[in-house]
Amino acid sequence: MTPLTTRPLTAPRVPLAGDAGPGTDSPLLIAAGTVVLPDQELSPGWVEVRDGLIVASGAGEPPRPADVVLPAAVLAPGFVDAHNHGGGGVSFNDSDPAAAAARIIRTHLGHGTTTMMASLVTAPLAEMERLVRALAELVRAGLLAGIHLEGPWLSPKHRGAHAEELLRAPDPASIDALLGAGAGAVRMVTIAPELDGGLVAVARIVEYGAVAAIGHTDADYELTQAAIAAGATVGTHVFNAMRPLHHREPGAALALLDDPTVFAELVADGVHLHPAVVRLITESPARTVFVTDAMAAAGAEEGDYKLGALDVRVADGEARLSDGTIAGSVLTLSGAVRYAVLTAGVPLAMAIRAASQNPADLLGLTDRGRILPGLRADLVLLDPELHVTATLHEGTWVSRAVS
Template sequence: MTVVRAGRLVLPDSVIGPAWLRVEGDRIADLGAGEPATCDVDLGDATLVPGFVDLHCHGGGGHSFSDGPEAALGAVAAHRRSGTTTSLASLVTDTLGTLEHQVRDLAPLVADDELAGVHLEGPWLSSIHCGAHDPALLRDPDPDEVDGLVSAVPGAVRMVTVAVERQGGLDAVRRLADRGVIAALGHSDATYALAHAAVDAGVRVATHLYNAARAVHHREPGLVLALLEREEVTVELIADGIHLHPAVLRDAAVRASGRFALVSDAMAAAGAADGSYRLGGLQVAVVDGVARLVPGGAIAGSAITLAQALHHAVHVAGVDLPAAVAAITSTPARVLGRDDVGRLAPGAYADLVVLDASTRVRRVMRRGAWLDEEIDD
């Protein structure tokens, strides 16, 4: 048993402090406001928040989720050091055979609770808005192909991004929803009306809203405004200062209050040095923390962690701290249907992140065990 005291705890619906939390085994046993009768770890004036939950991440620490189990564990470890205790492994477009192989490689890590599942970002995307996906490998979502990848290892694939304007797109969304797989709309040229139809069919996530999508126009607002309007949809936002202007991030956070999720969309360079990397089969150059395709210069994911996304959202974009914390904890956990992660509550996993006054991560606990000593900048 460990009793942790902090200046404040960020709960799902409030902030309390000073406050304490008791950990027994890998779970939170109890918590409350005020000073604890006994204390094993005193965090002083620090803020204690739940472990972060990332719905969209391709790698980190120099490793990609597409490069096998050992690389995947390296990426997981890199993000955990920065507070992300629950991750979906996002895979970029590749051949169907390669994607099935990658899903099978990652499935044991899902079964062992190292990953929360696999996110297929492709190959059923728009060639107009392909971003850092090989346009030669993009294709229409054939029902047998969709079922084959999702069923390769039952339960491994948790989310699939689809451009619903492709032939069979709406049917693919319905098939995914019927199987309990989260259907996301992104990398798409969908119109306003079609985006609404996609939500009616079962879309519940907007993949990195605004990015790699039809732009808002005053006569054809496209998918962005449609997805912001629908309360059923959780919208992903990349808070790195590159994908979205701070004003756009702030506006989306207000308009999608309680249902926006900050995601890293990180590739291997997150938590690693600038240099040359690969994203799927494409070459990427990371310079000054910005990842771009070579050649072409298209943005190729980010090189940030959720810790950096939190800091940017709060200190640059002006998002309220509790709202920003919810966007990397309880909101993405809700998308995954998980009540055992992303919140400080009795019965939830003891996944804890210690933040200092500037919202920098100082310590991380996962499943009741501290990962490292205090982090030094």
């Protein structure tokens, strides 16, 4: 497999006549070759925006001359990344998470991601609590959709790029310390349910109002089903960092993919999964969610980085520890859509849904993730090769022709 790499766009820049943004009464009408709605594709179609919201959409010719006309473009909902550790050379685990977040958000916004979660890798408990408190301020300010704790309650056997000595069982005190520090800002927690107290912890996480995700786990099929029954609704990067599939012991992956109530994360970058497996997940009963699992090197130069306490080498589009273990990715959600469609053969509408509607639903965000009247005007324009040419965030153009 060839890993996905990001390259500069050669597409023409989108004209910005008729710019609209929050607080303005000026409408913006965009006509595109394809408009991806929740249940259909309009080819051609149009979308009208006013005061930061989508007010109308339709098929064929728009009701008046459009402000932006792109007959070869795809107009899709803005992407929602539920699992992201960094980008632009920095990560959410950095000593100044607020400054890092500003750069990470800006980096991924240029690639069509209009909503982002801040994912933290395992660190000492006191340090994680400090990071959660700092990032919670950004959640309350509306800059982040929430915080995702990927650790410390993970399996040492499937720890991936998490420091083994910092992993721990999910005791009530540590759960209360981290989720309490967020005061509602922790929106998702990845946990290995086979750890001591794991199933009780799943229920406790859900009681806090967070989403419980099964990942970095050695749980078998039956225990995974029990965790779902206890309230878990997400599989963290399914197949990666979990017991492998076996014909007599299907493990966590099949239990997650078999359940239509589960949201199945996958990293579609040509490194984490074979394209046939990407297609398998998208065709399963579970609801597919593309995530980047991006680390600091996403949107930055390759070289040496840190992921939490661990050293990572990024080369040839892959992020790995010294022993070869995958350590996140350098992916963007636009890259995931492009890889899924052009390499794995996933239908366009399904790929767009996995990068927008499904992650919004996973996080309970009802005001975005779809092109529907009344929802937030978060939109992304893609060229015929599915590279981003422009991003609209809350009705305002924020990027053009990046990648």
